[in-house]
Amino acid sequence: MRSEPTGPRVATALEIRDVVVIQPRPGLPALIEDALTRSGALLRGHFGLQVGKHTEYFIRFRALARDEAVLAAIAGHLLATVSIPAGATVLVAESAGYFLGEALRARSGAALAVARTDVERRPARSLLHGAIAPGAPVVVVNDVVTTGASLEPLLDLAADAGATVTAALVFGALDGTGFRAMLNRRRLAGDHLLEASPAWPITDPSRCAACAAGSPPLLPAAELN
Numbered sequence: 001m002r003s004e005p006t007g008p009r010v011a012t013a014l015e016i017r018d019v020v021v022i023q024p025r026p027g028l029p030a031l032i033e034d035a036l037t038r039s040g041a042l043l044r045g046h047f048g049l050q051v052g053k054h055t056e057y058f059i060r061f062r063a064l065a066r067d068e069a070v071l072a073a074i075a076g077h078l079l080a081t082v083s084i085p086a087g088a089t090v091l092v093a094e095s096a097g098y099f100l101g102e103a104l105r106a107r108s109g110a111a112l113a114v115a116r117t118d119v120e121r122r123p124a125r126s127l128l129h130g131a132i133a134p135g136a137p138v139v140v141v142n143d144v145v146t147t148g149a150s151l152e153p154l155l156d157l158a159a160d161a162g163a164t165v166t167a168a169l170v171f172g173a174l175d176g177t178g179f180r181a182m183l184n185r186r187r188l189a190g191d192h193l194l195e196a197s198p199a200w201p202i203t204d205p206s207r208c209a210a211c212a213a214g215s216p217p218l219l220p221a222a223e224l225n
């Protein structure tokens, strides 16, 4: 017998501390733990990610970004590692990553370009807003990625325009090792502020405990934003 789908619920402060690893920079772990707790942005349930994996937790970045002070602090921490030159274009998808891109643009004086998303909420290879100048440096931005494979349509879009992507900035990279490997492979600067701990299950559907128990995943989880 299939169990009824159980809706996602907000993760507790204990669960947040258990499943999220925050970069050990001054003030950052307290800022993010507190913001995740107050906003209820970390959900526990059974979710499908764009990369095809299933996950027990999901960060609704939009809920975090509603607090402008938190969003500004997140942008400040990212810009402390990777500066965005004036004259650069910040490229985001039409998704919750837009809010981080806009905050980074506002603090750096860069321009903003927004890529369309397809029906599955993946970035498409055309712009909804803004422009990318040939030869201009481009910084791609998103809220939460797994390894950063979801950034590839943005990298392709910049390449189509004859621009050079210099960096990738994301709030979270759930697979931090995979994200760093993607940056190295692409020769990009980049940064992320948090990743998933080993206690945060991210699995192939064939090995997903919730699927095995008959619970259908919420697909795609990005719609929760």
Ligand SMILES: [Zn+2]
Binding pocket: 046, 054, 055, 205, 208, 209, 210, 211, 212, 217
């Ligand atoms: Zn599953």
